[in-house]
Amino acid sequence: MFADLPEPLKRQVCDYLRADNFPAAKEIYDAWLANWINRKKRDYP
Numbered sequence: 001m002f003a004d005l006p007e008p009l010k011r012q013v014c015d016y017l018r019a020d021n022f023p024a025a026k027e028i029y030d031a032w033l034a035n036w037i038n039r040k041k042r043d044y045p
Contacts, residue, residue: 002029 002013002025009028016025 005029005032 002010005013005028009032013025013028016022016028
């Protein structure tokens with residue numbers, strides 16, 4: 001699930017997961033995914 005993240009975000013997510021803070025890790029991923037989807041919609045109308 002987190003493999004598509006850019007490397008700096010992936011490191012931060014891994015740190016949260018190691019600290020058993022899944023909600024924070026998921027929040028980062030969800031924000032990145034929403035941004036990625038919006039860019040794709042804008043680039044390919």
